[in-house]
Amino acid sequence: MSKVDYGKTLNLLQTEFPMRGNLPQAEPKLQQQWEEAGIYKLVQGSRKGKPKFILHDGPPYANGDIHIGHALNKILKDIIVRFKTMQGYDAPYVPGWDTHGLPIEQAIANGGKVDRKKMSVSEFRDYCKDYALQWVEKQKSQFQRLGIRGDWENPYVTLQPKYEAQQIRVFGGMVNKGYIYKGLKPVYWSPSSESALAEAEIEYKDKQSTSVYVAFDVQDGKGKLPQDAAIVIWTTTPWTLPANLGISLHPEFDYAVVEANGRKLVLAQGLLEAAAKEIGWSNYNVLSTVKGSELEGVLCRHPFYDRTSLVMVGDHVTLEAGTGCVHTAPGHGEDDFVIGQRYKLGVLCPVDDQGHMTAEAPGFEGMFYEKANKAIVDKLQESGHLLQMSTITHQYPHDWRTKKPVIFRATEQWFASIDKFRSEMLEEIKRINWTPTWGEIRLHNMIAERGDWCISRQRAWGVPIPIFYCRSCNEPLVNETTIEHVAAIFEQEGSNAWFTRSEQELLPAGTVCSCGHTEFRKETDIMDVWFDSGSSHQAVLETREELQWPADLYLEGSDQYRGWYNSSLITGVAVTGQSPYKGILSHGFTLDGEGRKMSKSLGNTIDPNQVCDKLGADILRLWVSSTDFQADQRISDNILNQTSEGYRKIRNTLRFLLGNLSDFEPTRDRVAFSDLSELDRFAVIRLNRMADKVIKAYDSYDFHVVYQTIHHFCAVELSAFYLDILKDRLYANAAADVQRKAAQTVLYDALMAITKLIAPILPHTADEVWKHIPGAELPTVQVAYLPEVDASVFNDELEQKWESFIELRDDVLKALEEARKDKRIGNSLSAAVHLYPNAEAAKLLGSFERLDLLFIVSAVVVHEAGAAAPDGAHTFKSMAVAVTNAEGEKCERCWIVTPEVGHDDEHPTLCKRCSTVIREQA
Known part of the structure; x- marks a missing residue:
């Protein structure tokens, strides 16, 4: 008789699910299917009427291709939204873009295609708008390639007319409550941008500065200081000395009058030793000491101008460095300004928008402020007031866009008063859910310590500040009526109407100033871009039917404590009295494999677009889930390759499960838990333990625990133990054998659970698996619910035994x-x-x-x-x-070695079990 091919009688793996993912090719095809099926609407429709979970998207800036930080942020958001959807929430996701601001202005101005000087402001703004919208479209496709599910057909964009109108209304709400005012105050000023900057637009970098110790001769010692003495100040900004109007001391410090190098000099006793060393005094004698409070009102002479410097006392003076005698220029420092106001010094700021000294600094007019340093030092040397000069390297504020140093400069700007509602914000911060918990302290301290918010910018590309000025009395005109009139125009035409329409067209008919005049001019400043994005809770959450206010979660990088979290809280509390977010989740920064900051100059950047092309978006998403993202994360080609290995283990496990379920019909073949073997029951218990741990980890945003748990379950608990043991039962037992069906029952439940649990992280792979699962009736795993954890199966004694x-x-x-x-x-x-x-x-x-x-x-x-x-x-x-x-002999079919082989004359090369199966199948 002909020889039987016993290998063909085994129940071997049968599945069309490929072993290799070929993700770079497969994912775009799947995404095309999602788009054709209208996946976002399909998913949202499946959750209609369910409780809402709103993750509000902090808008990335529409300027350039996305980088790895963008990918990390968007993937984290997508994982949460997908998880919450599968948890049973109606979780819409509306992506957004920030589109105004200096970088786009610079890109247009420096692009060489337009001559800004030959066009109107509105024409220039049109170029900016087109540029921004081009990048919105490019970034949109790049985010979609990452598998981010959202309402891409209807995103929010800060330049949209309806958005701008709501922003104007937010501003108006703050005006109505008396939170907006115009004032002459020192602000961060960027000469390179010719604009005021907010704190969030400042970054600190090393800078080499000129350090000088300067003697201010006493003119009137008030009987407390010798008339031939001089007070010693220390500064690293000699260029601010032309603006000096006073010297600040601490009222509680002791100040020493010392004799050194033939002069009587005054400085804080607590800094005497350090200053003497710096200045180079080999010998000095302390003649007397006096409390700072007693020196209040002493007059000194300015070292090179014919005016006095008033000695004042303030708690801002420290003993950290210098002399304890602080050179005070109210036009160039916040503390200086505050104490200057208290002593009615006035404000002197002899530096123009470009950073050049003005005529108010005689002898230095026209010099760029940094170049004026040398001329001022020379002047001090010539007049005999320079005690010592050196250079120091220290952390100094820079414009985060131009990367050039900024200065403190007093200018007339529009401000939001933080003091008026600071306490309300601090109370709201206590009510927010913080992940990580240190975020509460961080934002609390920022709000507690921050000054008023300078919201005006001297630029063209942004939302105009909707204020008019009477051409007669120059008083500002802004009220509920004018604000709403402008908002209504912007809602129809966009904010460019401010530049194309006349004042009369922008104002309600019959508008009259309190002085009786009817002629007005428009404010030329625009709003800080942080006011743009900080208004999104009103412009998006309040206006879109599918969303709700406040949001459940804001999720951004840790730099946004001083950025979007900050500005959103300010506008939210100012307008509504409440925080616009219930929870904050922040992530760290992405570093290279060695823990270094990424930069193009180092050549250590990772391009997410290239990762998608080479490895696939699911690999990048799996990397995101594998990191402890709340701290800084590392990424490199080597790390991504390791992630690919982890992916392959999960994929191969899913393929094994699918391959052993080709003849399993869930409704027909399922075996009850009570009828399972002890091994199978143990596997079910471990499956439920895994699902429970994973769902809890998702809920607490511990995605690295999700990844580790699923990977361990697939690689160790399934592949290296349960599935290894099952192979004989699955392959060699009769196809309809009850023990084989029992094993398939467990495998089916494991397949469904794992597929659902990986779906938020690996949506492409999960949907690909879903298509091959027998009995999966839903069109996509994305509308499925998470597996229900069956706690009734838990058995501690059985678990411990196994x-x-x-x-x-x-x-x-x-x-x-x-x-x-x-x-x-x-x-x-x-x-x-x-x-x-x-x-x-x-x-x-x-x-x-x-x-x-x-x-x-x-x-x-x-x-x-x-x-x-x-x-x-x-x-x-x-x-x-x-x-x-x-x-014994080796069974030709199952490969078990046993003395039973040869006992069946018809099948002499088989064991008893296999010959029985063959006979039953015949």
């Missing part, structure tokens, strides 16, 4: 591996193992049937507890293991 067994099994596997290395056996089925357990292990082993199947060997002999093991046995903590060759 966990103890796994430890013994690991010992057996180690012994088998050694025997294989020594070439004493081939594969494990050619072996028999002899176990020599201690009493505890013997009792445990005695509670199991078919140890040969559990160890995947052909025979197991358990010797009596305490029996001596033969020489060469492997000794472990609880038992010794001896490995020998199994007795």
Whole structure:
């Protein structure tokens, strides 16, 4: 008779789910299918009427391709939105873009295609708008390539007319409450941008500065100081000395009058030793000491101008450096301005918009402020007031766009008064859910310590400040009526109407100033771009039907504590009295594999677009989930390759599950939990433990725990244990055998659970798997719900028993591996193992049937507890293991070695089990 091909009688893997993901090719095709199916609307429709969860998107800036930080941020948001949707929430996601500001102005002005000087402001703004919208479209496609699900057809963009109108209304709400005012105050000023800057637009970098110690001669010592003495100040900004109007001391510090180098000089006693060393006094004598409070009102002479400097006292003076005598120029420092106002000094700021000294600094007019340093130092040297000069390197504020130094400069600007509602903001901060928890302290301190918000900018590309000035009395005109009139125009035409329409067209008919005049001019400044994005809660959450205010979560990088979190809280509390977000989740920054900051100059950047093209978006998403994102994360080609290995393990596990379910029909073949074997019940328990841990980790935003748990379950608990043991039952038992169907029941539940649990992180892979799952009726896993954890199956005693067994099994596997290395056996089925357990292990082993199947060997002999093991046995903590060759012949079908082979004349090369299966299938 013809020879039977017994291999074909096995229940081998059958699935069209490919082993290799080929993600760079497969993902775009799947995304095209999603788009054709209208996946966003489909998903949102499936959750209509469910409780809402709103993650409000902080808008990225529309200028350039996305970078790895963008990818990290958007993927994190997508994971949360997908998880919340599968958890049963209506979780819409509306992506947004920030589109105004200096970088776009610079890109247009420096692009060489337009001559700004030859066009009107409105024409220039049109170029800016087109440029921004081009990048919105480019970034949109790049975000979609990452698998980000959202309302891409209807995003919010800060230049949209409806958005700008709402921003104007937010401003108006703050005006109505008296929070907006115009004032002459020192602000961060960028000569390179010719504009005021907010704190969020400042970054600190090392800068080399001129350090000088300067003597201010006493003109009137008020009987407290000798008339021939001089007060010593220290400054690293000599260019501000032309603006000096006073000297600040601390009222509680002791000040010493010292004799050094033939002069009487005054400085804080607590800094005397350090200053003497810096200035170079080899010998000095303390003549007397006096409290700072007693020197209030002393007059000194300016070192090179014919005016006095008033000695004042203030708590802002410290003993950290210098002399404890602070050069005070109210036009160039916040503390200086405050104390100058208290002493009615006035404000002098002899520096123009470009950073050049003005006529108010005689002798230095026209000099760029930094170049004026040398001329001023020379002047001090010439007049005999320079005690010492050196250069120091220190952290100094820079414009975060131009990367050039900024200065403090008093100019007339529009401000939002923080003091008027600071306490309300601090109370709201207490009510917010903070992840990580230190975020509360960080934002609290920022709000507690910040000054008033300078909201005006001297630029063209942005939302205009909707204020008019009477051409007669020059008083500003702004009220509820004018604000709403402008907002209504912007809602129809956009903010360019401010530049194309006349004042009369922008104002309600019949508008009259309180002085009786009817002629007005428009404010030329625009709003700080942080006011743009900071108004999004009103412009988006309040206006879109599918959203709600406040948001459940804001999720951005940790730099946004001083940025979007800050400005959103200010506008939210100012207008509504409440925070616009219930929770804050922040992430760290992305570093290279060695922990260095990424930069193009170092060549260590990772381009997310290239990662998608080379490895696939799911690999990048898996990397995001594998990191502790709340701290800084590392990424490199090597790290991504390691992530790919982790992905392959998960994918191969899913393929194995699918391949063993090709003949499984869930409604027909499911076996009840009570009818499962103890091994299968243990697997079900571990599956539910895993699902419970993963869902809790998702809920607490511990995505690295999600990844680690799922990966461990697939690689260790399934592949290296349960699935390894199951192969014989799945492949060799009869197709309809109840024990095989029991195993398939467990595999099916594991497949469904894992697929759903990976779906927020690996949406492409999960949807690809979903198409192959038998009985999966929903069109996509994206509308499925998370697996329900069945706590009724938990059995601590059973779990402990099997966990103890796994430890013994690991010992057996180690012994088998050694025997294989020594070439004493081939594969494990050619072996028999002899176990020599201690009493505890013997009792445990005695509670199991078919140890040969559990160890995947052909025979197991358990010797009596305490029996001596033969020489060469492997000794472990609880038992010794001896490995020998199994007795009998190898079954041609299942490869088990047993004396049973040859007992069936019709199938002489099969064991009893396999010959029975063959006969039943015939």
